[in-house]
Amino acid sequence: MKVSLEIIAGVVVIAAITLASTVFAPLALALFIIALVWPMQCVLQARIPKLLALAITLLVTLAVGVAFASLVAWGFGRVVRPLINDAARYQATYNSIVAWLDGHGVSIAGLWAEHFNVRWMLRTTQLVTGRVNTTLSFWLIALVYLMLGLLEVEEVRHKIRALDNREVARVLLDGSAATAARFRRYILVRTLMSLLTGMFVAAFAWVAGLQFAVEWGVIAFALNYIPFIGPFIATLFPTLLAMTQFDSWQEVLIVFVCLNVIQFVIGSYIEPRISGNMLSISPSLVLFSTLLWTFLWGFFGTFIGVPIAIAVLSFCAQHPSTRWFAELFGGSKRRTKLTSDLPARL
Known part of the structure; x- marks a missing residue:
């Protein structure tokens, strides 16, 4: 009965978060920014x-956000138009591939050809990348949350310390401190790795003779903040352009493979060693969080999914009854101990 009630409660909470995304999504963004700028x-x-x-902090935060959004809009604006213009060529290329597969007995390719339209796919991609949750109401609500949150941080801290339940107060204070510290480390590592990825992608595109080399570097830099999905998109778009720019499929394959090698080496080898034990988190949990919050909150959920997982692990590590979850999905016992000791060392 207890397990059943917990499952039902979890389903109800997820449904509420989904239906009230207009309220909870800006709140999550505001809490994340508060942890960074506090x-x-x-x-x-x-x-x-x-x-x-407070005014200076808000102005700096807005300036950084506007600069980043402008950079992303410039990069996508430069490269999406040629892709849309060449949609007919992509459709012809796909039809030739379908014909080749049909000639080799792959009959399902014919079914795909009846429903697949590259122009529709590109228009959909353009719509998704153009929106990025930039509605006025979303950002205004997040800004109000951010302003009020920065004003109330100290007051909330004093209220928590005054709680009669000392264990709850300790979990809330230590969990908040650990979460904020890991958020800052997460965004620092992500920024450094994004810069490195953008520079390598731009350099490779320039050496390979691919058009819009600087723009591809900017796009790779921006999308690297989104685990799994971002690097995939940053690899797909240059490959699509290479299909119209280069004459042989071997050159297109080289572009695709080299871009994936750059993403793999930086994301799977360099980044884990730079981030170290502080951001220890199971790759399966990263993927699950990214997909779950993308399903619940759309594109914004893709970005905020990993920080939410980091917050959950940080709070679970503070209490004996939930520490098993942090140990299971956060790495070894040594790494969990480092995370648990973080507030004391701060």
């Missing part, structure tokens, strides 16, 4: 009035 807010308000420090 050290700057603390330094500023120790030297100047609190409201002035």
Whole structure:
């Protein structure tokens, strides 16, 4: 009965989060940003009035967000138009591949050809990449959450410390501190790896003679913040362009393979060694979180899924009854101990 009630409660919570995404998605974004910018807010308000420090923090945050969005819009705007213009050529290429498969007995290719349309696929891709949750209401709600949250952090901390249940207070305080520290480490590592990925992709595109080399580097930089899905898209788009620019399929295959090698080496070899034990998290949990929150919240869920998983692991590591979950999906006992000891060392 207890397990059944827990399952039902979980389903109800997920349904509520999905139906009320207009409220919860901006809140999640605001909490994530608060964890990133709170050290700057603390330094500023120790030297100047609190409201002035808040204004400076918000302005810096908005400036960074606008600069990043403008960079992404510039990169996609430059490369999507040629892809749309060459849609007919992509359709012809696909039809020739279908004909070749049919000639070799792969009959299902004919069924795909009846329903597959490259122009429709490109239009859909353009729509998805253009929206990116940029509705005015979403960002306004997130901005209000961010402003009020920065004003109330200290007050909420004092209220938690005053709780009669000392164990709950300890879990909330230590879990929040661990989560915020891991968020900052996560975004730092992601930014460094994104810069490295963008530079290598741009350099390879320039050496290979691929058009829009700088733009492909910018796109790879931006999409690297999204686990799994982002690198796949950053590899797919240049390959599509290479299909119209190069005459032989061998050159297209080389572009595809080299881009995947860059993504694999940086994402699967360099990044885990730089991030170290602090961000220890199971790859299966990363993939599950990315897919789950993408399903619940769309494109924004793709970005916020991993931070939510990091927060869940950080809080689970603070209590004996849930520590098993952090140990199971967060790495070895040594890594869990490092995460649990983080608030004390901070």
